[in-house]
Amino acid sequence: MFFMNRRDILVFAGFTILVLTMPIWLTPTGAAYPALMQTFAIYGIMVIGFNILFGLTGYLSFGHAAFLGVGSYTAVWSFKLLTMNAIPALLFAVLLSGVFAVVIGYVSLRRSGIYFSILTLAFAQMCYSLAYSVLTPITNGETSLQLTLQDPRVIDLAFTERGSGLPVPNLFGLPMTGLTGFYFCAVILVLAFFLAQRITNSPFGMTLKGIKSNQNRMDYTGFNTRPYTLAAFVISGMYAGLAGGLLAVTDPLAGAERMQWTASGEIVLMTILGGAGTLFGPVIGAWLVKYAENIFSAFNESVLHNFFSFLPDGMEEPFVWVAALFVGEGWHLTLGLLFMIVVIFLPGGIMEGVRRIGTLFRRRPDTSDGSAVSAKQQPAE
Amino acid sequence: MTTNDKDIVLHVADVHKTFGGLHALSDIDLQVEQGKTHAIIGPNGAGKSTLLNVCVGRLAPTSGAVIFDGHTLTGKKPHEINQVGVARVFQTPEIFPELSVLHNVMVPAFAKRDGSFSLNFMRHLDTQSDIRSEAESVLEDVGLVAQKDVHAGSLSRGDKRRMELAMCLIQHPRLLLLDEPTAGMSRHDTNTTIDLLKRIKERGMTKIIIEHDMHVVFSLADKISVLAQGRIIAEGSPEEVRANPKVQEAYLGGAH
Ligand SMILES: Nc1ncnc2c1ncn2[C@@H]1O[C@H](COP(=O)(O)OP(=O)(O)O)[C@@H](O)[C@H]1O
Ligand SMILES: [Mg+2]
Numbered sequence: 001m002f003f004m005n006r007r008d009i010l011v012f013a014g015f016t017i018l019v020l021t022m023p024i025w026l027t028p029t030g031a032a033y034p035a036l037m038q039t040f041a042i043y044g045i046m047v048i049g050f051n052i053l054f055g056l057t058g059y060l061s062f063g064h065a066a067f068l069g070v071g072s073y074t075a076v077w078s079f080k081l082l083t084m085n086a087i088p089a090l091l092f093a094v095l096l097s098g099v100f101a102v103v104i105g106y107v108s109l110r111r112s113g114i115y116f117s118i119l120t121l122a123f124a125q126m127c128y129s130l131a132y133s134v135l136t137p138i139t140n141g142e143t144s145l146q147l148t149l150q151d152p153r154v155i156d157l158a159f160t161e162r163g164s165g166l167p168v169p170n171l172f173g174l175p176m177t178g179l180t181g182f183y184f185c186a187v188i189l190v191l192a193f194f195l196a197q198r199i200t201n202s203p204f205g206m207t208l209k210g211i212k213s214n215q216n217r218m219d220y221t222g223f224n225t226r227p228y229t230l231a232a233f234v235i236s237g238m239y240a241g242l243a244g245g246l247l248a249v250t251d252p253l254a255g256a257e258r259m260q261w262t263a264s265g266e267i268v269l270m271t272i273l274g275g276a277g278t279l280f281g282p283v284i285g286a287w288l289v290k291y292a293e294n295i296f297s298a299f300n301e302s303v304l305h306n307f308f309s310f311l312p313d314g315m316e317e318p319f320v321w322v323a324a325l326f327v328g329e330g331w332h333l334t335l336g337l338l339f340m341i342v343v344i345f346l347p348g349g350i351m352e353g354v355r356r357i358g359t360l361f362r363r364r365p366d367t368s369d370g371s372a373v374s375a376k377q378q379p380a381e
Numbered sequence: 382m383t384t385n386d387k388d389i390v391l392h393v394a395d396v397h398k399t400f401g402g403l404h405a406l407s408d409i410d411l412q413v414e415q416g417k418t419h420a421i422i423g424p425n426g427a428g429k430s431t432l433l434n435v436c437v438g439r440l441a442p443t444s445g446a447v448i449f450d451g452h453t454l455t456g457k458k459p460h461e462i463n464q465v466g467v468a469r470v471f472q473t474p475e476i477f478p479e480l481s482v483l484h485n486v487m488v489p490a491f492a493k494r495d496g497s498f499s500l501n502f503m504r505h506l507d508t509q510s511d512i513r514s515e516a517e518s519v520l521e522d523v524g525l526v527a528q529k530d531v532h533a534g535s536l537s538r539g540d541k542r543r544m545e546l547a548m549c550l551i552q553h554p555r556l557l558l559l560d561e562p563t564a565g566m567s568r569h570d571t572n573t574t575i576d577l578l579k580r581i582k583e584r585g586m587t588k589i590i591i592e593h594d595m596h597v598v599f600s601l602a603d604k605i606s607v608l609a610q611g612r613i614i615a616e617g618s619p620e621e622v623r624a625n626p627k628v629q630e631a632y633l634g635g636a637h
Contacts, residue, residue: 204502213477222463222492
């Protein structure tokens with residue numbers, strides 16, 4: 001049941017090491033602090049799940065941030081009502097986002113292609129406005145859902161006295177702060193990767209790929225494709241709910257802006273940037289986007305003046321002026337540019353770049369391999 | 382309907398199909414015997430592909446019914462029709478261009494083994510050695526085993542067709558519908574395909590074959606129905622059909 005071939009073991013081991021040693025190899029980049037690394041791990045989970053729907057099954061959802069939001073709200077409520085323990089919070093987050101995914105998926109999957117994307121977008125915007133205004137008793141609207149000193153926390157308070165300050169989410173007493181919080185997210189990311197790898201290499205995953213490639217053929221081959229697409233949708237929705245729950249575990253607060261369509265768009269961007277359909281790609285994409293966001297949004301004019309100070313006096317000003325458009329608030333311009341460059345020159349994302357470099361090194365002009373080369377270059381029909 | 386003859390596996394009963402004002406199929410009544418190869422010939426636009434579309438649930442007939450081995454196929458979904466044992470090769474190959482040839486052939490085997498829906502994600506593809514070796518042997522049969530690791534999208538048109546045939550054969554369907562299976566193939570590949578289809582016949586598989594190549598038709602068919610403008614204008618053994626003057630007029634006059 002847990003069979004893995006040599007390639008799977010290498011990929012899984014490589015990924016695990018990469019994730020767990022993040023505090024070491026990120027140090028030179030200045031990104032090795034827990035808050036950012038947690039974000040890396042959490043959005044890694046998010047896009048791994050998203051990739052099961054988009055990369056494997058070929059359904060582009062523009063509303064996955066909704067499930068992220070549902071996960072966050074659920075986790076915060078679990079903290080408020082029951083216990084600060086992260087495990088029940090995450091379980092509820094996954095379950096409730098799964099329920100949302102069943103409903104939204106059931107309706108949206110009646111259509112495919114662009115209509116499916118629009119339906120998911122519409123649903124997500126509905127969830128957003130529910131959270132932002134309609135359901136304020138549950139979501140606390142604009143002010144975000146937060147812990148308070150009066151929270152009932154029935155399970156915790158049955159065993160301990162109410163403390164003086166706000167409590168911190170924990171794992172059976174171990175507080176989820178700093179590096180501990182990161183490692184908790186990292187382990188869950190590794191497990192999430194493992195499950196996605198199982199799915200990808202199973203007959204089920206092969207069926208999803210078949211649906212992406214030619215859904216019509218699947219129908220005439222005896223597959224009932226609807227439940228397969230729904231399963232992929234719900235699995236990816238639950239991954240998003242898990243990520244949302246973890247956002248709340250590392251910072252017990254949930255706001256509606258997490259569900260906005262720009263957040264959904266960012267998930268799509270990360271996946272395509274890294275390479276949809278691959279296991280590693282989306283995670284790399286997520287890390288790159290979150291890293292760039294961190295770096296470029298922190299830049300300001302004085303940093304730029306320092307950076308361009310080597311230029312002669314008259315030149316410095318225009319350079320700073322242009323560069324300033326792309327940093328700080330304007331960092332989305334940088335992201336957009338990066339995205340365009342990758343999509344135009346590497347339609348398969350960063351992973352395609354890696355593959356190209358790989359083949360460049362592996363086989364030089366080698367005529368015996370003509371079939372594999374022509375296989376890539378010939379169009380399907 | 383009329384007879385309880387156990388040998389009839391497929392009964393197309395009084396099927397009509399109209400597209401707007403166009404009568405694509407009129408009064409079609411067709412009985413296919415178990416284990417036999419039934420050829421349907423006729424000029425382009427006669428309604429041959431439409432007839433197969435009605436059989437596999439791609440189109441609903443305007444009236445009439447299709448009965449396969451006691452199951453009424455009319456109204457069933459395409460995957461349900463496949464699950465009762467009907468497989469089809471399309472006129473334009475329907476394959477998975479992004480997957481390897483081997484995986485193209487393995488996928489249908491999962492539908493056959495695990496049914497129309499299965500959450501079989503805790504199994505690893507590499508542990509499915511029974512299905513893999515069966516896929517390889519079917520690819521051997523159609524002469525594509527050397528290309529098993531190639532992207533299916535890069536195959537030639539004739540090879541795609543042979544692969545699609547392999548995708549159907551691995552399911553061991555009881556009824557195989559072939560829409561111009563040798564179109565786009567070289568003479569050599571056509572002959573290989575004829576041999577292959579003859580061998581399948583020995584296994585007792587019933588087939589309906591639409592074909593323009595008379596060499597193929599007369600090498601394989603037990604019975605031929607001639608379709609023209611949506612109607613069956615002649616039916617019988619190959620010899621009877623060949624001798625029929627109506628056929629010569631309608632078919633030979635209309636063929637490309
Ligand atoms: N889905 C469809 N919608 C409208 N007209 C169709 C459709 N399918 C087939 N036809 C028409 O029905 C007639 C029969 O087509 P078809 O069955 O493909 O012919 P054949 O396979 O014998 O060449 C043609 O005139 C064709 O244009
Ligand atoms: Mg046709």
